Structures are given as structure tokens and as C-alpha cells.
Amino acid sequence: MRKLLVIGIGAGNPEHMTVQAINALNRADVLLIPTKGDEKAFLADARREICDRFLTNPACRIHDYAVPVRRADGSYEDGVQDWHRAIAAVYERTLVNEVGEDETLGLLVWGDPMLYDSTLRIVEHVRAAGRVAFETEVIPGITSVQALCASHGIALNRIGLPVQITTGRRLSEGWPEGTRDALVMLDGVQAFRTVEDAEADIWWGAYLGTPHEILLSGKLAEIAQTISDTRRDAREKHGWIMDTYLIRRPATESEEGAA
Ligand SMILES: C[S@@+](CC[C@H](N)C(=O)[O-])C[C@H]1O[C@@H](n2cnc3c(N)ncnc32)[C@H](O)[C@@H]1O
Incomplete structure (x- = not known):
């Protein structure tokens, strides 16, 4: 066989x-x-x-x-x-x-x-x-999910809370139901720009594991433009880009209690 x-x-x-x-x-x-x-x-x-x-x-x-x-x-x-x-x-x-x-x-x-x-x-x-x-x-x-979390030194999930792994295309259609944590891949549309939450945090990584690796993290509202600019410049420089990111919004009190 x-x-x-x-x-x-x-x-x-x-x-x-x-x-x-x-x-x-x-x-x-x-x-x-x-x-x-x-x-x-x-x-x-x-x-x-x-x-x-x-x-x-x-x-x-x-x-x-x-x-x-x-x-x-x-x-x-x-x-x-x-x-x-x-x-x-x-x-x-x-x-x-x-x-x-x-x-x-x-x-x-x-x-x-x-x-x-x-x-x-x-x-x-x-x-x-x-x-x-x-x-x-x-x-x-x-996976690139593991590479992202390792490079930022973070855990993927919060204690007892779910994480949704999704695409940029889906995130651009709206925040996923039932979670406050979204791990986004295959994003050709910069869907992080559609998330409106002043308290949301983002951990972004491009070319993870390669000599070109770039990492950015912070409050999404404060660094969204920097990520867009960095992404554009890196894409121009290398001719391609692969990026992945985690967005974490504050959990509601009932979610934290349930966990
Ligand atoms: C077709 S998927 C393949 C995912 C792959 N099977 C994995 O386990 O990571 C391609 C997407 O994975 C992510 N990706 C894969 N390698 C990456 C890397 N080195 N740096 C950043 N993102 C990466 C990007 O979101 C990219 O658009």
C-alpha cells in the first residue's frame, strides 16, 4: 500500500x-x-x-x-x-x-x-x-498562532475563556459572537481597523519565525495606524506579507465570573 x-x-x-x-x-x-x-x-x-x-x-x-x-x-x-x-x-x-x-x-x-x-x-x-x-x-x-504567542510571550486564552480563530474577511463583517478574544489570520483587508473598542488590546506579528519578524502590541485604538503603516512599508520592502494577530477586549463581569 x-x-x-x-x-x-x-x-x-x-x-x-x-x-x-x-x-x-x-x-x-x-x-x-x-x-x-x-x-x-x-x-x-x-x-x-x-x-x-x-x-x-x-x-x-x-x-x-x-x-x-x-x-x-x-x-x-x-x-x-x-x-x-x-x-x-x-x-x-x-x-x-x-x-x-x-x-x-x-x-x-x-x-x-x-x-x-x-x-x-x-x-x-x-x-x-x-x-x-x-x-x-x-x-x-x-502553527503561526503558536509562533505569535511565543514571540509576544503571551498565553492564547484567558483563564477559562474561549478564543475564536477567524479570518480577516469574517472579522470585517463584525465581531464574533460568544467571545472577547479573536485570533485573526488570512487578513488581506486590515480588519483590525473595523474593531471599535477603546479598551481592546492587540498583539500583532508579521513574518513570524523569520529573520524579518516584526512585532507590535498595545491598545488597538492607539497603534492601529502604526500597524497599517508598518504593514504597508514591510510589504513594499519584501514584496509580500503574512501577518497574524490577537485582539482581546475586556471581558464582561459575568464572563469573568463564569470562568
Ligand atoms: C493559509 S494560512 C496557513 C496557516 C498555517 N497552516 C498555520 O498553521 O499557521 C496562512 C495564514 O497564516 C498566517 N501565517 C502563517 N505563517 C505566518 C508567519 N510566519 N507570520 C505571520 N503569519 C503567518 C497568516 O495569517 C497567513 O495569512
């Missing part, structure tokens, strides 16, 4: 690679690495560096592939579905044509595969199509 290893590689620092992830990397007969096309050069370089540093299996075959481009026309959902189908076709072709019956294919996933990543869903498309049989094993990785 073929095997598919879905390996979490951490969120930017090669040293996020766990011992389990390094061992999994070296169990792979074939590694499928997105290095061309839509994939940002930095993400491709980070994967390449991980292989250079940790891959000790000389027999491992590395296959590069161009990440299919996501269609911008039509609905967001249709665009994502088509995009996933195109990536599923790459995985399937690789399993069928490049990976022997008893061999192992490794996929390197940014951060952890369980967090805002579709690799596991795409793998299920390949399985459901039924044209190639394989077993899947998932290796957890350090």
Missing part, C-alpha cells in the same frame, strides 16, 4: 521542525514541493532550506510542481473548489506515476495541516476518486 505523509513544517523558522517531522521527511521516497507558479518565492525557499538542512535520505526523489492558480472570476467558493480539484490532480498523478506500490510520498505543509490549510481536504478528494489506494499519516507542526 502506498503511504502519504502530510508533514507540518512550522510557520517560518526551519527550527520549528519537530523531531517527528524530520523523521517523517526522511521516511519519504518522494517529496512533492510547490516551488513554482502562485507559491510565493519565500515559502518555496523555506521548504528548500528545510530539505537542505534536514533531509539525510540520499535516495529521496524531490518533485517540484507549479501551484495551480486560483481563478478570480465567479464565486469565491467555486474558485476554491476548482483550485482544490487542480491540486488533487497533481497529488493523484504523482502517487500513480512517481510513487511505487510500497513507497511513501511526503507533502510539506506550512504550519500545521489542521489550521486554515486545505491539504487534508484535497487528499480526501484524491481518496474519494478511488483511482489510487493509499494510507495517510499526519505529522503536526508549529
Whole structure:
């Protein structure tokens, strides 16, 4: 039976690679690495560096592939579905044509595969199509959420209180119900600017774990403009940006009592 290893590689620092992830990397007969096309050069370089540093299996075959481009026309959902189908076709072709019956294919996933990543869903498309049989094993990785909290030296949650992990797009539509703590990822719209609460605090981080890491924290109302300016300047300088942040609003007395 073929095997598919879905390996979490951490969120930017090669040293996020766990011992389990390094061992999994070296169990792979074939590694499928997105290095061309839509994939940002930095993400491709980070994967390449991980292989250079940790891959000790000389027999491992590395296959590069161009990440299919996501269609911008039509609905967001249709665009994502088509995009996933195109990536599923790459995985399937690789399993069928490049990976022997008893061999192992490794996929390197940014951060952890369980967090805002579709690799596991795409793998299920390949399985459901039924044209190639394989077993899947998932290796957890350090997420950008962990990297953010570690760099700021903060705990993600307050005692007994929930945290909502959400996207910039959702936050821009309104504060999430049932929580006073929101961890925001995938924010292309600077949704933190839509939160109107003079008491809210923010812990913001960009390029976490990389040599370009930037951290800002304080009262949201006081530093929102600084974050916007820093974000714009960094984006211009590096040509891309990835940022994540936690916004914490004061809990109501009943929430604190319940906790
Ligand atoms: C498609 S999601 C992938 C998340 C990933 N699976 C994880 O575990 O962190 C991409 C988003 O993760 C966040 N992110 C990932 N790496 C980051 C980093 N090094 N610094 C800041 N944010 C990061 C950003 O919000 C980015 O828009």
C-alpha cells in the first residue's frame, strides 16, 4: 500500500521542525514541493532550506510542481473548489506515476495541516476518486498562532475563556459572537481597523519565525495606524506579507465570573 505523509513544517523558522517531522521527511521516497507558479518565492525557499538542512535520505526523489492558480472570476467558493480539484490532480498523478506500490510520498505543509490549510481536504478528494489506494499519516507542526504567542510571550486564552480563530474577511463583517478574544489570520483587508473598542488590546506579528519578524502590541485604538503603516512599508520592502494577530477586549463581569 502506498503511504502519504502530510508533514507540518512550522510557520517560518526551519527550527520549528519537530523531531517527528524530520523523521517523517526522511521516511519519504518522494517529496512533492510547490516551488513554482502562485507559491510565493519565500515559502518555496523555506521548504528548500528545510530539505537542505534536514533531509539525510540520499535516495529521496524531490518533485517540484507549479501551484495551480486560483481563478478570480465567479464565486469565491467555486474558485476554491476548482483550485482544490487542480491540486488533487497533481497529488493523484504523482502517487500513480512517481510513487511505487510500497513507497511513501511526503507533502510539506506550512504550519500545521489542521489550521486554515486545505491539504487534508484535497487528499480526501484524491481518496474519494478511488483511482489510487493509499494510507495517510499526519505529522503536526508549529502553527503561526503558536509562533505569535511565543514571540509576544503571551498565553492564547484567558483563564477559562474561549478564543475564536477567524479570518480577516469574517472579522470585517463584525465581531464574533460568544467571545472577547479573536485570533485573526488570512487578513488581506486590515480588519483590525473595523474593531471599535477603546479598551481592546492587540498583539500583532508579521513574518513570524523569520529573520524579518516584526512585532507590535498595545491598545488597538492607539497603534492601529502604526500597524497599517508598518504593514504597508514591510510589504513594499519584501514584496509580500503574512501577518497574524490577537485582539482581546475586556471581558464582561459575568464572563469573568463564569470562568
Ligand atoms: C493559509 S494560512 C496557513 C496557516 C498555517 N497552516 C498555520 O498553521 O499557521 C496562512 C495564514 O497564516 C498566517 N501565517 C502563517 N505563517 C505566518 C508567519 N510566519 N507570520 C505571520 N503569519 C503567518 C497568516 O495569517 C497567513 O495569512
